[in-house]
Amino acid sequence: MSGGEQKPKRYYVGVDVGTGSVRAALVDQSGVLLAFADHPIEKWEPQFNHHEQSSEDIWAACCVVTKKVVQGIDLNQIRGLGFDATCSLVVLDKEFHPLPVNHEGDSRRNVIMWLDHRAVSQVNRINETKHSILQYVGGVMSVEMQAPKLLWLKENLRETCWDKAGHFFDLPDFLSWKATGVTARSLCSLVCKWTYSAEKGWDDSFWKMVGLEDFVADNYSKIGNQVLPPGASLGNGLTPEAARDLGLLPGIAVAASLIDAHAGGLGVIGADVRGHGLVCEGQPVTSRLAVICGTSSCHMGISKDPIFVPGVWGPYFSAMVPGFWLNEGGQSVTGKLIDHMVQGHAAFPELQAKATARCQSVYAYLNSHLDLIKKAQPVGFLTVDLHVWPDFHGNRSPLADLTLKGMVTGLTLSQDLDDLAILYLATVQAIALGTRFIKEAMEAAGHSISTLFLCGGLSKNPLFVQMHADITGMPVVLSQEVESVLVGAAILGACASGDFASVQVCWGRWIA
C-alpha cells in the first residue's frame, strides 16, 4: 500500500436479542453505527406465568438481521461479532437438539423466558435455605433467575426434559455456542443469573442444598465449567455452518457474550458528556445510573468496592464494566405494562384509528393528546386523582417480592380517549417513581448517583424520559446513538477481533 492510501475499514457486527425482537448493527472502527435491522421473534404463553420461546426461531431471526446489515460490505472487512440477549434459559439434549420445557412436549418451545414465573414454589424453598450465596442477589433470589427454573424442570418434566438434557444455556451463551461450537459460558451470565462467583467459582454447597446436586456430580458440565470474560474470543471463531447461516465468512472472531441490559449499560454508562454543563461531568463514572428500558427496565450502577443493596441484585464483579462491581435493580414489566394498560382500554380501537390516520405511533398520539388536554398546567398534574401501583408482575427491586400485584386507584366510569391518555400518563409516572425508589435504595446502601443514562425502546418515548427527569429530580442523558445496546454488543466483537486490547480500551475509545 502506498503512503497516501488509507487502510481498509474495519467493521464489527453486534446482535441484540430482546424479548420481542432481534436487532443487529454494523459498527465501524470508530464506534459509528452504519446499518441497523430488526426482526420479530415468537413468544408463547401456554398458561398463566409460563412464557416460552424457540432457540431455533431466535437463531433464524439473528441470521435475517445479520445478513441485512452486512449487505454491500466486503465481508473480509468484518472483523468481529458480538451477541447480547435476554437472560432466558435454553435447554438442549446431549446432541444439542431442543428439548421441550412444557407439559405439551413441544420441543420447538425449548426456552423458558426470563419473565416466566412458573418456579414460585422452587424459589421460595431456595430462599428458605438462607444460603450465604443469596447475599449476592440482594438477599432474596428472584423467580426469574435460573436455579429455580432448573429445579422446576427437575421436579415437573423429569422424563421428557431433565433426564435427557445435556446443556442448559443462558440465551447469550447459547448464541455464542451456536456461532462457534464452543460451550464456554460468559462470566456475565453465570455471575448474574446462575450464582457463579468470579472469585470462587461454583459453590457446591448451594447446589446440594437446593436439590440440584446433579450439577456438582458431573462437574458442572451441563451448566458450564469453562467461563470467559465478556469480549474474550471463542475457539476458532465462526464455524463454516454458522457463517453460511449468518451470511459472514468463517473464522471471524466471536466474543463471549453479555446479557442485554449489561450490553446497554456498557453502551451508555461511560458516555462522553463534556460541554453539556451536566453535574456528572467532573464526577466519577460511579455517579451514573444506566437504565435500560424495554419490555422491562434494568437499573445498572457500578462501584469500585462491593456494595450490598437489599432487594437489588449483585454486587457482581466485572459483570458489566471490567474492574467495577455492578448492582442491578429492575422492574420486571415496564414497556410491557404500558402496552398492557393502553391496549386493554376500551378507547384503544379509537386511539389506533386516530394515530393511524395521522401516521403516528399510538404513543406519539397519546403524548400530543396529553399536551392538548393539560391546558395551562404541567402535564404531570393531570393525574392528581389517578394512581397506578406498577407491580403487575411482582416487584423485582427494591422490595424483591414476586407476590405483589398491580393496582389502580381513582377510577371513574369514563372510558374515553382522555381517560386512556391519563391512565397511560399515570402508568409512566408509576414506572418513573419505581426508578426513584430503586435509586434511593441504592443510595441508602452507599451509591452516590447524580445522573440517569437511558437507553432501550422506552427511551424513544419523550414522555417516559421527561417523567424520569421530573420524578427523580435528576438530569437524564440520552446517547446520540439511539441503539446503545447494539453498540455494547459490537464492542464485544471488536474486542474479540484483537483490534482493541480489551473491552475497557474499546469502551474508552468509542464511548467515554
Ligand SMILES: Nc1ncnc2c1ncn2[C@@H]1O[C@H](COP(=O)(O)OP(=O)(O)O)[C@@H](O)[C@H]1O
Ligand atoms: N418510539 C417509541 N415510542 C414509545 N415506546 C416505544 C417506542 N419504541 C419502542 N417502544 C416501547 O418499548 C418497548 C420495547 O422496547 P425494546 O427495547 O424494543 O424491547 P425488548 O428489548 O424487550 O425487545 C415496548 O413496550 C414499546 O412499546
Ligand SMILES: O=C(CO)[C@H](O)[C@H](O)COP(=O)(O)O
Ligand atoms: O433481567 C434482565 C437483565 O438482567 C432483563 O430484564 C431481561 O434480560 C429482559 O430484557 P428486555 O426487557 O430488554 O427484553
